[in-house]
Structure formats: C-alpha cells, structure tokens
Amino acid sequence: MKKVVSVNRMASLCTAAGTMVVVVLAGSASPQAYASGDDREKRSAEVLRELIPSPDGPGCAAAVGTRGSVVWEAGRGKADLTTGRAITSKTVFDMASNSKQFTADAVLLLAGRHQLALNDPLSDYLDKPPAWTRNVTLGDLMRHTSGITDYQDLLEAKGIKLTDPAGQREAIAAILASQPEDPPGKRFSYSNSNYVLLAHVVERVTGKPFPAFLQQEFFTPLHLRMALSPATDVPGKAKSYDAKDGSFTPNSSPWKQYGDGSVQTTPGEFVRWADNYRTGRIGGAELLAGVAEGAVSVGDVLRMRGIEAGRYGAGILLLPDKSLVHRGDWEGFHSTFKVSPDRNTAVTVVCNVDSPDNFRAANQLMDIWTT
The missing domain is CATH 3.40.710.10 (DD-peptidase/beta-lactamase superfamily)
Known part of the structure; x- marks a missing residue:
C-alpha cells in the first residue's frame, strides 16, 4: 500500500x-x-x-x-x-x-526543546487535577506504567457504546473521574488512556x-x-x-x-x-x-x-x-x-x-x- x-x-x-x-x-x-x-x-x-x-x-x-x-x-x-x-x-x-x-515522539520532541520533561507530573497539565495525577509522570503515560484504566472500558461502564458519539472530552473526563488500578510505575499495563492524556499534554504545551x-x-x-x-x-x-x-x-x-x-x-x-x-x-x-x-x-x-x-x-x-x-x-x-x-x-x-x-x-x- x-x-x-x-x-x-x-x-x-x-x-x-x-x-x-x-x-x-x-x-x-x-x-x-x-x-x-x-x-x-x-x-x-x-x-x-x-x-x-x-x-x-x-x-x-x-x-x-x-x-x-x-x-x-x-x-x-x-x-x-x-x-x-x-x-x-x-x-x-x-x-x-x-x-x-x-x-510519544511528539512528547520527546517537546522534551528536547525543554518545553516539558518526562518526569513532570500529569497534574501540571490539568486545570483541576485529581490528587492521584500528582503521582503519575508523563514517562509513566508513555510507557504504560501509569496504572490508569483504559478509557474504552470506562466509557462503556457509563453506558456509552462504541456506536454512540464520544470524543476526547468525554474520554478525558471519564479518566479523571476514575481511580488508577495500580500505583504508578508498578507494572506495565497497556491502556489507551495514557496516550489520550499525552495528546492533551501536547495541546496544553503548544497551544495547537x-x-x-x-x-x-x-x-x-x-x-x-x-x-x-x-x-x-x-x-x-x-x-x-x-x-x-x-x-x-x-x-x-x-x-x-x-x-x-x-x-x-x-x-x-x-x-x-x-x-x-x-x-x-x-x-x-x-x-x-x-x-x-x-x-x-x-x-x-x-x-x-x-x-x-x-x-x-x-x-x-x-x-x-x-x-x-x-x-x-x-x-x-x-x-x-x-x-x-x-x-x-x-x-x-x-x-x-x-x-x-x-x-x-x-x-x-x-x-x-x-x-
């Protein structure tokens, strides 16, 4: 192709x-x-x-x-x-x-420009950060060690089906309203939530x-x-x-x-x-x-x-x-x-x-x- x-x-x-x-x-x-x-x-x-x-x-x-x-x-x-x-x-x-x-490369690019750091807490990039976000770093998000539940499961638990409209705002709201399944840095656990949050961080840093x-x-x-x-x-x-x-x-x-x-x-x-x-x-x-x-x-x-x-x-x-x-x-x-x-x-x-x-x-x- x-x-x-x-x-x-x-x-x-x-x-x-x-x-x-x-x-x-x-x-x-x-x-x-x-x-x-x-x-x-x-x-x-x-x-x-x-x-x-x-x-x-x-x-x-x-x-x-x-x-x-x-x-x-x-x-x-x-x-x-x-x-x-x-x-x-x-x-x-x-x-x-x-x-x-x-x-991930967008985050690394911004880190190379000293506009963010991988050890920054997620809370630095949120308006009203839940307490748990202070312990999750951008590096945790990038490497899937945040312990955060996948937003797909969170939305479906709220009754939002894959056939229903849902966007970035709904996903991030569901993530921030939840509690991580594991302490950050404890283990690898693949979660799409991590990368939705990283895209949000890039937008906050760049304004684009x-x-x-x-x-x-x-x-x-x-x-x-x-x-x-x-x-x-x-x-x-x-x-x-x-x-x-x-x-x-x-x-x-x-x-x-x-x-x-x-x-x-x-x-x-x-x-x-x-x-x-x-x-x-x-x-x-x-x-x-x-x-x-x-x-x-x-x-x-x-x-x-x-x-x-x-x-x-x-x-x-x-x-x-x-x-x-x-x-x-x-x-x-x-x-x-x-x-x-x-x-x-x-x-x-x-x-x-x-x-x-x-x-x-x-x-x-x-x-x-x-x-």
Whole structure:
C-alpha cells in the first residue's frame, strides 16, 4: 500500500478538535528496481496470497521499505464490498495503535526543546487535577506504567457504546473521574488512556490542536501522505468489516478520541516514516535515544497479540533482537509495523478485516527482504 506512481493529492480533513487542517498528501518515490532474477517480489506476493486466499472479500495491503524508499508494495482483497473497490497500494487505512509512536515522539520532541520533561507530573497539565495525577509522570503515560484504566472500558461502564458519539472530552473526563488500578510505575499495563492524556499534554504545551501539531512537525516535513483524523471518511480509505461464518458486516464507530490512534495512511507511507528511526531527521539523536531510554519489560502481556516479549519505549516495542514492532487494532482495522535491528528495513501489513496472522506475514516479509 503505497504508490507506484508519484501523485500529489490535497484533502481537507476536519480534525476531532474541530479545526480544519489542509493536509497535503504528497507523493513519494517509486519503488526501487531490482536486478533481473530477483524473486523477492514474487515471494512477497505469495505471502499476501497466503494471508488473503480469496480476493473477493475484505483483505490486506503490505509494503516493504529500505532506507526510506518503498521497494515492494501490494494489496489484495476489497476495500469496499458494496462498490467492489479493490485494495491497492493507494488505499488508505486507519493504523489504529500504530499511531501511538507519533504521540510519544511528539512528547520527546517537546522534551528536547525543554518545553516539558518526562518526569513532570500529569497534574501540571490539568486545570483541576485529581490528587492521584500528582503521582503519575508523563514517562509513566508513555510507557504504560501509569496504572490508569483504559478509557474504552470506562466509557462503556457509563453506558456509552462504541456506536454512540464520544470524543476526547468525554474520554478525558471519564479518566479523571476514575481511580488508577495500580500505583504508578508498578507494572506495565497497556491502556489507551495514557496516550489520550499525552495528546492533551501536547495541546496544553503548544497551544495547537494535536492533529495540526503532528502535521506541522512530522507529516509535512517528511513529505508523508498521512493525517490524524479520527472517525473521518478520508478519501481513498478502505471500509472495515467483521467476519462471522463466512459473511462480512461493516464495522465503524463515531468515537473521535486521538493520541492513541487514528493516523490515516497507506502501508507504503508508514515504511517511509520508519526511516526516521534510522536518520533522526525529526528530533535528532535526542529523540532516537528517547525511543529506548527507560523502556519497561512487558513480560507476557502482549504474547496473545502475536508479539514476543520485549520492552515498551516511546510508543513502540523493542524486541530482544533490537527490532522495533507494534500492532494496531481498531474497529475492523488491524495493522502490524516492524523495523529491522539495523533500522534499514521496515515492513507494514494492514487489513480491513481480522486476518489469520498479519504479524506472521510481516515477519515473513522482513525475512524475504533482509536475508
């Protein structure tokens, strides 16, 4: 999912904060050509066929990048079952929790500018902070050691369903009205609340809507066709589906929280973004160091999602072999992102239906392009 032909596209996206952001979806270089006889493209296509045996239902797209250039990308299946629109390298997906790395990097960027510090208490950035927020640091939020309950569970406990309207304000209110499940710093416990709060902190520090900040500081400088736009029908976006007994039901939610997800893009653009982990073009050496600094063990918490044990840093997992990885799952969208230990190669696989094992597919693609 990237573009083989260079295209410049402009889309006006209304952010959840109510601010209109003009997003330039700038095209990127064509995939790199390889010598005759190289079978990596054929083997990569076979991985996608194994992942999605039938092209007639929802499917997946995948891309591989090397040092910032897309070297292979493809799609298989349908982006929209009603119209029959196929998934291609240009199809846009919601990257779900793979968006968290941008939130964490935004915090690291501001820390590098001395506009905040990771040991600052959350209470410093709230108007009427509950007492418990004085003991939770921004670093706790970033590494999921705050002990705060996931806002999705909190909203649903209040009777707000995924089919009901709910945004950033409702999520933050529910979080602040709750009590943490564990003392901060005690253990890793993945919670989307942490990243919704970090997005709020960025807005308080910069005075800018969080989607606009990401656009200004990351997407535009890196010429990435990306936008943070929750619950929005972005041009070219796939519809998402639930599968049951061979049939597919559309899956969508009007919830508009951000910071924890909602970056809209293609796999090809995501592997282009991955090169910042090698170059530090945005944030420099300080941001790159911050990605791993203070990372905490996740133990077996994420094994059920296909991720081996590792340490959670700045919105990304660091595996024992020094590769980077993250998963994203939201309302029928499922993404896997992986960067090689030497930071030269990146893989993204994203689907608009729950696939048998897109994490395994990402590993297979990484093996094909690094061995």
